[in-house]
Amino acid sequence: MMQPGDVLIQIEDLTKVFYTDEIETHALSGVHLAVNKGEYVAMSGPSGCGKSTLLSIIGLLDTPTAGRYFLNGKPVENLDFAERARIRNQEIGFIFQSFNLIGDLTVYENVELPLTYRQRMPSAERKKRVMEALERVGMAHRLRHYPSQLSGGQQQRVAVARALAGHPSILLADEPTGNLDSRNGEAVMELLANLHKDGATICMVTHDPRFAKHAQREVHLFDGKVVAEEELKKLMAEVQV
Amino acid sequence: MNGLIQDIRYALRQLRKNPGFTAVAVTTLALGIGANTAIFTVVNALLLKMLPVTSPQRLIAVGDPTNVNAESSGTPQTDIFSYPLYKELRDSNSVFSGLCAAASDHHIEVETGEEQSANESVTGRMASGNYFNVLGVQPAAGRLFSSSDDRDENANPVVVLGYDYWQRKFAGSSSVIGKDVRLNGFPFTVIGVAPAGFEGDVVGERMALFVPLSMQPEIVRGRHWRNSPHVSWLLLIGRLKPGITPAQAEANLNLVFQQALRGNYGATLTADDMREIRDNRIAVSLGGVGLSDLRGDYRTSLLLLMGIVGLVLLIACVNVANLLFARASRRNREIAIRLAIGANRGRLLRQFLSESILLALLGGGAGSLLAIWGVRLLVGMFGSGTILPLAPDWRVLAFTTGVSVIAGILFGLFPALQTLRVHVSPALKDAGRATAEKSSRFGLGKGLIAGQIALSLLVLFSAGLLLRSLQNLLKQDLGYDRTRLVIARVDAVSAGYTSEKMKQLAEQLVARLRNTPGVRAATYSKNGLFSGSQSAKEIIVPGFNTDNPDDRIATTDNVGPDYFRVVGMHVVAGRGIEARDTETSARVAVVNEAMVKYFFSGQNPVGRQFTIDDPDSRDKPITVVGISHDAKVNSLRDPVKPRIYLPFQQIPDPRQIVLEAQVAGSPSAVVSNVLGQIKATDSHLPIRFVNTLDQLVNDSAASSTALAKLSGFLAGLALLLACVGLYGVMSYTVAGRTREMGVRMALGARRSDVMAMIVREAMLLVAAGLIVGVPLALLGGRVLNSFLFGLKTTDPLSLITVLLLLTTVAVLAGLIPARRAAKVDPMVALRYE
Numbered sequence A: 001m002m003q004p005g006d007v008l009i010q011i012e013d014l015t016k017v018f019y020t021d022e023i024e025t026h027a028l029s030g031v032h033l034a035v036n037k038g039e040y041v042a043m044s045g046p047s048g049c050g051k052s053t054l055l056s057i058i059g060l061l062d063t064p065t066a067g068r069y070f071l072n073g074k075p076v077e078n079l080d081f082a083e084r085a086r087i088r089n090q091e092i093g094f095i096f097q098s099f100n101l102i103g104d105l106t107v108y109e110n111v112e113l114p115l116t117y118r119q120r121m122p123s124a125e126r127k128k129r130v131m132e133a134l135e136r137v138g139m140a141h142r143l144r145h146y147p148s149q150l151s152g153g154q155q156q157r158v159a160v161a162r163a164l165a166g167h168p169s170i171l172l173a174d175e176p177t178g179n180l181d182s183r184n185g186e187a188v189m190e191l192l193a194n195l196h197k198d199g200a201t202i203c204m205v206t207h208d209p210r211f212a213k214h215a216q217r218e219v220h221l222f223d224g225k226v227v228a229e230e231e232l233k234k235l236m237a238e239v240q241v
Numbered sequence B: 001m002n003g004l005i006q007d008i009r010y011a012l013r014q015l016r017k018n019p020g021f022t023a024v025a026v027t028t029l030a031l032g033i034g035a036n037t038a039i040f041t042v043v044n045a046l047l048l049k050m051l052p053v054t055s056p057q058r059l060i061a062v063g064d065p066t067n068v069n070a071e072s073s074g075t076p077q078t079d080i081f082s083y084p085l086y087k088e089l090r091d092s093n094s095v096f097s098g099l100c101a102a103a104s105d106h107h108i109e110v111e112t113g114e115e116q117s118a119n120e121s122v123t124g125r126m127a128s129g130n131y132f133n134v135l136g137v138q139p140a141a142g143r144l145f146s147s148s149d150d151r152d153e154n155a156n157p158v159v160v161l162g163y164d165y166w167q168r169k170f171a172g173s174s175s176v177i178g179k180d181v182r183l184n185g186f187p188f189t190v191i192g193v194a195p196a197g198f199e200g201d202v203v204g205e206r207m208a209l210f211v212p213l214s215m216q217p218e219i220v221r222g223r224h225w226r227n228s229p230h231v232s233w234l235l236l237i238g239r240l241k242p243g244i245t246p247a248q249a250e251a252n253l254n255l256v257f258q259q260a261l262r263g264n265y266g267a268t269l270t271a272d273d274m275r276e277i278r279d280n281r282i283a284v285s286l287g288g289v290g291l292s293d294l295r296g297d298y299r300t301s302l303l304l305l306m307g308i309v310g311l312v313l314l315i316a317c318v319n320v321a322n323l324l325f326a327r328a329s330r331r332n333r334e335i336a337i338r339l340a341i342g343a344n345r346g347r348l349l350r351q352f353l354s355e356s357i358l359l360a361l362l363g364g365g366a367g368s369l370l371a372i373w374g375v376r377l378l379v380g381m382f383g384s385g386t387i388l389p390l391a392p393d394w395r396v397l398a399f400t401t402g403v404s405v406i407a408g409i410l411f412g413l414f415p416a417l418q419t420l421r422v423h424v425s426p427a428l429k430d431a432g433r434a435t436a437e438k439s440s441r442f443g444l445g446k447g448l449i450a451g452q453i454a455l456s457l458l459v460l461f462s463a464g465l466l467l468r469s470l471q472n473l474l475k476q477d478l479g480y481d482r483t484r485l486v487i488a489r490v491d492a493v494s495a496g497y498t499s500e501k502m503k504q505l506a507e508q509l510v511a512r513l514r515n516t517p518g519v520r521a522a523t524y525s526k527n528g529l530f531s532g533s534q535s536a537k538e539i540i541v542p543g544f545n546t547d548n549p550d551d552r553i554a555t556t557d558n559v560g561p562d563y564f565r566v567v568g569m570h571v572v573a574g575r576g577i578e579a580r581d582t583e584t585s586a587r588v589a590v591v592n593e594a595m596v597k598y599f600f601s602g603q604n605p606v607g608r609q610f611t612i613d614d615p616d617s618r619d620k621p622i623t624v625v626g627i628s629h630d631a632k633v634n635s636l637r638d639p640v641k642p643r644i645y646l647p648f649q650q651i652p653d654p655r656q657i658v659l660e661a662q663v664a665g666s667p668s669a670v671v672s673n674v675l676g677q678i679k680a681t682d683s684h685l686p687i688r689f690v691n692t693l694d695q696l697v698n699d700s701a702a703s704s705t706a707l708a709k710l711s712g713f714l715a716g717l718a719l720l721l722a723c724v725g726l727y728g729v730m731s732y733t734v735a736g737r738t739r740e741m742g743v744r745m746a747l748g749a750r751r752s753d754v755m756a757m758i759v760r761e762a763m764l765l766v767a768a769g770l771i772v773g774v775p776l777a778l779l780g781g782r783v784l785n786s787f788l789f790g791l792k793t794t795d796p797l798s799l800i801t802v803l804l805l806l807t808t809v810a811v812l813a814g815l816i817p818a819r820r821a822a823k824v825d826p827m828v829a830l831r832y833e
């Protein structure tokens, strides 16, 4: 069993290059990162610096061009699609900027969705997990509603519940407040803070320095590299000149 | 008007802007409309088109207009007519300005006297002198014969050529007028040429020449039919006097008929004849469409095909409607803007409909081209000599245009109304997140697909039933081996053989055939197997009592020695007809099992006697000497009827000879040998046909075969269209749900999960379609009842087969979009647009 403080994510010298129409984009070049179990990490940096790319590699949505990635101590960069789908399903909970609830499914069904991709989970167990997750985000009273009948803040809370339902090792959030007004944004941030207090490991991309403060640790990215805060300020100042 | 032109211009621009959409829609419609046009062209030619004569709508057919090429001797008839009865009707009616008569077609040997042109056998008709006059036909050259050319028997050796024959044989030269030609060896003078396009009054046949009825003894030599009330050989066409209705004509003709029975005509009839026809009513029908026996065979089949092809068009319309739905949702913004700046919805609706009707007309145009090819396939369903007036006329044009416009409104209206339901504000804000919006706005399209599946199941099931019936029909046990016989039919009457000579001829022909290479055994008969000829007689069986003479009818054949052994019919008791059964020996008969069952209540009749119920035969009892196994002899469909086989040599007038040759190897290889032997016996003997029995049997099922094959073809088309529709809708929904697929995969769905989901959705549509479709198909199957053979309208095997076929093909159609869905990059979930 892992204890708090154990390394959950270990990334070494990671690079990601996109090739489009003969143009090479070095989205990540030589990133080192370690996230411990129970940690709450915020990632920030200017637009296009590679935050989403890094998050998608951490979330096994994408594969690195080079470098090593250990999740729970196991190398994952060369797994096949089905194996990665299984790990996404069991170890990772996603929260997206645009909520990404499925319009044809009710709140309940949306939260249940990741559990339906899990083999042999009894429906009673599924129901228990869904209800727990929805209660956790305060949306249990809206089971039968469709996403279009909810406000943005409510949709994002349902999305958080969906990420929680599978009891993942880590929650990954890409600008979870990007589509919300500040009041609703605060509420979601508070929710994440509470989840962290109860032991969740969270990796969140955000632009907003106010929200970054919720995290224990802030990782700054610049042009595909992790940089120290002072260095980032210096680089940003250079860019502005 | 201005608005309309503007609409059309706008519609054209829209169609040009989306060439892919336009191409797919036009192709789909072309298939649907083209199939309709093709079948309608044939329906039009056979059932609707008027003869190219003066005011064809005033012509009335008297008798049974499908009973062309029938001749009957014995009891007088009123569906075809004897010459004396025709004369009575012609001279005493008060409803027609003229009533003409024509005989069945005859094969006529033509000698032009020119050295290089060989004798030729053509199809010609004998017609009354007033024939051309009543029909209102003008000559293309020379003159046409008239009543004065048709007075005394044998006194009018004149011939009118058919236009095509004139062109082909005489290169359209007018120098042929006045020339002599020999018809069946007798000299005739060419007096004129019938106009182009006029093929006679029988649809489906092209007459090479016409001769007056009074020349019958030269065309059918040695017979004198003109004065006999007992030979029925004429079909009649009358031209209504102004103001007379068909109903009045019918009433008047029957009045004349009853008067004739009481007058001179009746005096020539026997008491039996009187009893038979006293209560008959002469039927009339509209004659402008001409007479046709094909019409009887193909009418219901063609109407059924018309129904099936209508369903296919409906399926095609659903596809185009769905394309429009898909496009409409892409045009939401455009429409919202138009509405916002004050366009009125009615005006927009008109614009959309102009566009879809234009699309349909383009489809109709392309379909007409396909139809040309389709019609060529369709005429294959009729016999090879059939010539139908297939050139498209205003009716075909109107049909195609009408069908196109209706189709355009059908597939255009719903998508147009749907589009106009757009709400102005949200569409303009364009804030909807694809995933958060319910996709049920495409529900109608999916509903249509389910309906389409239901319709294609109906079409498939119908085709399945017809194909299985055909298989049952062709594969049944006929009671003998159909693969070992060659059949020939010769017209000895036309060649002038008397009864006595004909009996000798039959023996001579068989003697020659027996020595023909490849032939193992041979015999002859009057009707034989699938020769197109049949006979029936009322009989009297002691101990079998019934009031209705129709209940005492048995079919008959007159057969030569060894008939049963040669054709391979089993004699189950007693003996067959043998060489010892001569004209002078005791009168004997072999009867079939159906006869034993019906007339002898299943008791062994060998040794018992019966008589044929006509004045010449009543005093000549016939002794049953054998029982033959039941066999199908002239129809694959009809159940075996009671049948009597009498010795050919014992009957007074056999009228024709059908030869049967049993062959050792392949029968088709022997056909030409048989033909050669007949010619060697008498080179002037008209040969109706020489063919393998197998081919004759298949020909007898030609209309069933054609119907089954065509419905199978249309079912394939329906299946294809339905699957394209399913594929289209699934592709469209998948394309609109890329993000959803990405999210599902981000949440841990494997590719197989996503594929299974899309296939499941497709299958749900199919299932919905089948839930509606199965009862629909079972209901529709009932319409087919009269077309089926050897299976029920609810045949489970057909149903299961088409269900499996439909489902399999639907799964394949669903798999392509499903695979596309599974290829979505899960990264799209992270992208924010």
Ligand SMILES: Nc1ncnc2c1ncn2[C@@H]1O[C@H](COP(=O)(O)OP(=O)(O)OP(=O)(O)O)[C@@H](O)[C@H]1O
Pocket: A018, A019, A020, A025, A026, A027, A046, A047, A048, A049, A050, A051, A052, A053, A054
């Ligand atoms: N699929 C792709 N193909 C090509 N280039 C890509 C692709 N995805 C990202 N990039 C490029 O990689 C770089 C990093 O992109 P990324 O989305 O990670 O930035 P980001 O830090 O998330 O920016 P933002 O704050 O605007 O979301 C950018 O230059 C981007 O254009």
Ligand SMILES: [Mg+2]
Pocket: A051, A052, A053, A174
């Ligand atoms: Mg980003």
